[in-house]
Amino acid sequence: MLFQLAWRNIWRNRRRSYIVMTSIIVGLVSIILMDTLSIGMITQMLDNQIGSHITHIQIHKKGFHDNKIIQNLLPDSGPVEKAIQNTPGITDASPRVISFGLLSSAANSTGIYLVGVEPETEQKITNTADFLVEGRYLNGKPHEIVIGLKLAEKLNVGLDDKVVALASARDGTVGSDVFRVVGIFQSPSSGFDKTTILIPIGNAQTMLSLGSSVSEFAMLVEDPKQLRRIKQRISAQLDDRYEVLTYEDILPLLVMQVDMYKEIMVVFYLIVGIAMIFGIVNTMLMSVFERVNEIGVLMAIGMRNSRIFGMIITEALMLAICGTILGTMGGLLVYWPLSETGIDFSIFSESLTAFGIGAIVRPVLTLESVMNSILVIPVISVLAATYPAYRAIRLEPIYAIRHV
Amino acid sequence: MKLLVKLAWRNVWRNRRRSIITVLAVFFATALSITMRGLQLGTYEVNIRFAVSMFSGFLQVQEEGYQDNPSLHLSFVPDQTLRALLDQQVTAYAPRVYADGLISFKNNSLGTAIFGISPASELTVTDILNKLDTGRFFGSDSTNEIVVGHKLLQNLKAGIGDRVVILAQGFDGSLGNMLFDIVGTVKTGSGEFDGMAVFMGLQTLQELVGMGDRINVIAVSLNDLDDIEPAAAAMNARLSETSLVALSWDELLPELKQAIEFDDVSGVLTLGILMLIVAFGVLNTVLMSVTERFREFGINLSIGMPQSRLAALVVIETLFMALIGICIGLAVGWCVNYYFVENPIMMTGDYAAMYEEYGFLPRLDSSLKTSIFTKSTLSVLVMALLAVVFPVYKVLKLEPLKGIRYT
Numbered sequence: 013m014l015f016q017l018a019w020r021n022i023w024r025n026r027r028r029s030y031i032v033m034t035s036i037i038v039g040l041v042s043i044i045l046m047d048t049l050s051i052g053m054i055t056q057m058l059d060n061q062i063g064s065h066i067t068h069i070q071i072h073k074k075g076f077h078d079n080k081i082i083q084n085l086l087p088d089s090g091p092v093e094k095a096i097q098n099t100p101g102i103t104d105a106s107p108r109v110i111s112f113g114l115l116s117s118a119a120n121s122t123g124i125y126l127v128g129v130e131p132e133t134e135q136k137i138t139n140t141a142d143f144l145v146e147g148r149y150l151n152g153k154p155h156e157i158v159i160g161l162k163l164a165e166k167l168n169v170g171l172d173d174k175v176v177a178l179a180s181a182r183d184g185t186v187g188s189d190v191f192r193v194v195g196i197f198q199s200p201s202s203g204f205d206k207t208t209i210l211i212p213i214g215n216a217q218t219m220l221s222l223g224s225s226v227s228e229f230a231m232l233v234e235d236p237k238q239l240r241r242i243k244q245r246i247s248a249q250l251d252d253r254y255e256v257l258t259y260e261d262i263l264p265l266l267v268m269q270v271d272m273y274k275e276i277m278v279v280f281y282l283i284v285g286i287a288m289i290f291g292i293v294n295t296m297l298m299s300v301f302e303r304v305n306e307i308g309v310l311m312a313i314g315m316r317n318s319r320i321f322g323m324i325i326t327e328a329l330m331l332a333i334c335g336t337i338l339g340t341m342g343g344l345l346v347y348w349p350l351s352e353t354g355i356d357f358s359i360f361s362e363s364l365t366a367f368g369i370g371a372i373v374r375p376v377l378t379l380e381s382v383m384n385s386i387l388v389i390p391v392i393s394v395l396a397a398t399y400p401a402y403r404a405i406r407l408e409p410i411y412a413i414r415h416v
Numbered sequence: 417m418k419l420l421v422k423l424a425w426r427n428v429w430r431n432r433r434r435s436i437i438t439v440l441a442v443f444f445a446t447a448l449s450i451t452m453r454g455l456q457l458g459t460y461e462v463n464i465r466f467a468v469s470m471f472s473g474f475l476q477v478q479e480e481g482y483q484d485n486p487s488l489h490l491s492f493v494p495d496q497t498l499r500a501l502l503d504q505q506v507t508a509y510a511p512r513v514y515a516d517g518l519i520s521f522k523n524n525s526l527g528t529a530i531f532g533i534s535p536a537s538e539l540t541v542t543d544i545l546n547k548l549d550t551g552r553f554f555g556s557d558s559t560n561e562i563v564v565g566h567k568l569l570q571n572l573k574a575g576i577g578d579r580v581v582i583l584a585q586g587f588d589g590s591l592g593n594m595l596f597d598i599v600g601t602v603k604t605g606s607g608e609f610d611g612m613a614v615f616m617g618l619q620t621l622q623e624l625v626g627m628g629d630r631i632n633v634i635a636v637s638l639n640d641l642d643d644i645e646p647a648a649a650a651m652n653a654r655l656s657e658t659s660l661v662a663l664s665w666d667e668l669l670p671e672l673k674q675a676i677e678f679d680d681v682s683g684v685l686t687l688g689i690l691m692l693i694v695a696f697g698v699l700n701t702v703l704m705s706v707t708e709r710f711r712e713f714g715i716n717l718s719i720g721m722p723q724s725r726l727a728a729l730v731v732i733e734t735l736f737m738a739l740i741g742i743c744i745g746l747a748v749g750w751c752v753n754y755y756f757v758e759n760p761i762m763m764t765g766d767y768a769a770m771y772e773e774y775g776f777l778p779r780l781d782s783s784l785k786t787s788i789f790t791k792s793t794l795s796v797l798v799m800a801l802l803a804v805v806f807p808v809y810k811v812l813k814l815e816p817l818k819g820i821r822y823t
Binding site for chain 1: 686
């Protein structure tokens with residue numbers, strides 16, 4: 013009965029209810045959009061890092077991650093390869109040589125992060141090939157190099173131009189070699205494009221006098237949720253000369269940031285909620301005061317205070333729920349197409365690529381966002397309606413009936 | 417008019433409770449807008465100031481095109497006219513040479529960014545000399561002593577006093593190398609500097625890369641951020657006949673500029689959403705106060721009050737409520753901003769680490785710029801006026817007879 017009464021009361025003043033609901037809908041749609049965009053940005057930052065270089069799991073010699081010097085090579089690739097083969101859930105793995113050095117052209121020279129890769133397997137675990145703007149990826153031929161667009165611009169080189177790479181070799185001398193540019197990429201991260209270069213692993217090993225040793229194995233797993241289990245399985249098969257790291261170990265700040273953003277978004281939901289409280293309090297207060305007579309009659313015929321209180325709260329709650337349903341639906345309607353196409357923020361491309369996000373941001377909906385958006389308005393409404401409901405039960409039936 | 421104002425004022429207080437809540441909503445919007453904008457703009461300013469005085473300088477004079485393509489060849493010899501122009505326009509300036517190279521110690525070699533600076537003039541322009549972590553800075557422009565980023569030293573596994581080899585590509589394309597002694601380290605908080613930078617004397621670097629008296633950049637300091645635009649304009653006007661340009665911080669640090677713009681836009685959007693929600697609240701209140709007075713308005717119309725005056729009455733009532741809310745909001749907002757200007761929010765733990773990771777100071781500052789207050793006031797007023805459009809339309813459409821009979 014209470015629900016029926018409350019439902020009918022809402023629709024007695026249609027326009028007022030519509031306005032309250034519209035404000036809820038506008039608020040929810042915009043906050044869902046902001047929320048999903050922020051989460052989308054961070055997810056992209058993380059995904060880009062994983063996709064371009066970090067991958068899901070890396071295996072090195074213990075201590076390599078803290079000190080990436082060329083001498084920290086994997087003591088023995090054999091057991092590592094075996095461990096990878098024996099662990100289910102790993103889709104692809106690839107060996108790498110990693111060093112820091114200098115790349116020079118006739119025009120200029122710059123510091124680089126040198127990565128020697130096995131082209132065939134590397135392409136399965138990283139996506140640099142997808143970001144090529146000119147030329148092609150390495151295909152196994154020696155003395156080829158793939159560099160970022162920013163680096164190419166700085167060195168003033170194009171396809172087929174020659175560059176000289178210098179890097180410290182295992183024995184302490186400086187190794188150098190000449191490479192021909194075969195591909196130029198532009199990834200979503202300008203930092204990556206400015207410093208990272210890819211060369212065939214064989215050239216890297218010769219140039220740095222490594223023999224057949226490598227710096228790391230990088231791999232992708234089928235189901236990232238199983239990441240920790242897989243890491244443990246690999247670790248169990250290797251002795252303590254090795255370190256097995258997931259992307260969470262390598263990028264702790266980025267992983268943490270996702271959680272931090274969720275915290276920050278709760279504050280945004282609250283601010284929007286508070287902005288709505290005023291509207292809802294006022295609406296309910298007015299609807300109570302226009303019905304002083306009626307409420308007086310209800311009291312006079314014996315309706316208990318608790319039920320009158322409940323009726324007002326239910327009215328507010330119903331308004332909120334209707335608004336929330338429509339608002340969340342509206343938010344999702346805006347979200348779906350955008351999550352496909354993404355929003356082009358090219359005017360901010362320099363800062364977005366500096367943060368490794370990329371100029372196109374795709375919103376990402378999380379369970380937390382849905383929960384926040386579904387809960388915040390009803391909770392706020394109930395809070396907002398307590399004052400009007402309290403005013404209603406404070407009425408004296410005798411005076412209320414006579415109220416004009 | 418006087419009568420209308422009086423009438424409006426009394427009408428506002430006829431339903432005291434409702435008006436107070438509306439005023440509160442306006443107050444909330446104003447105060448929040450001032451606080452949020454204050455925190456944003458204040459933090460931007462501190463970060464710009466920090467970045468500018470760290471190393472980039474307020475302005476830089478460079479060869480045109482050097483910023484996009486930093487090549488040793490885009491260098492110049494500062495002549496007498498340029499010096500005279502600088503003396504006249506800016507508070508201090510420092511010449512620099514930039515190069516990239518490879519630094520080697522024992523078995524380790526790392527890529528570095530080499531900055532040739534002249535300590536005496538650098539001290540007047542930027543804070544880099546004050547960022548000394550250990551050891552000391554070199555005293556002259558032509559010693560073979562260098563200062564490196566503290567992480568670079570760590571990665572090299574070298575220590576203060578160690579002798580290192582630096583290899584760099586020279587002006588003529590050949591590779592030159594020299595021996596250097598590490599005498600100190602800097603700690604700037606910026607990963608790029610701490611992990612890659614080598615500072616050496618200006619003349620030493622000129623000798624290493626064989627570029628004679630040529631330099632790449634003159635970094636310039638000014639008194640205040642607001643002086644940047646006029647100074648840049650004045651200098652570029654005078655430099656137009658040469659191949660040199662004066663670039664301001666936003667051209668030198670485009671990432672910082674865009675990060676700020678991006679944050680700025682998202683802040684403005686958030687406030688826009690907030691204003692919209694508050695606008696609906698105000699709309700509802702005004703609309704209800706209008707509909708419950710349809711009878712009264714009908715009578716007013718029948719006894720000859722023009723509709724436009726009734727509409728004006730509604731607008732004035734709304735303005736009254738908005739202005740009261742804005743005034744309280746301005747006062748409270750000012751206090752909040754003043755508090756944060758005096759006591760900036762220092763971030764700790766994870767948040768601090770994240771801010772530093774992106775090259776921002778781990779603190780939030782506020783600002784008491786008048787533009788924050790005027791813009792907040794204006795946007796709240798616009799919001800209130802938008803909210804009153806529909807109720808006014810209702811009043812204008814009201815027919816006297818219907819109004820009188822309205823129940």
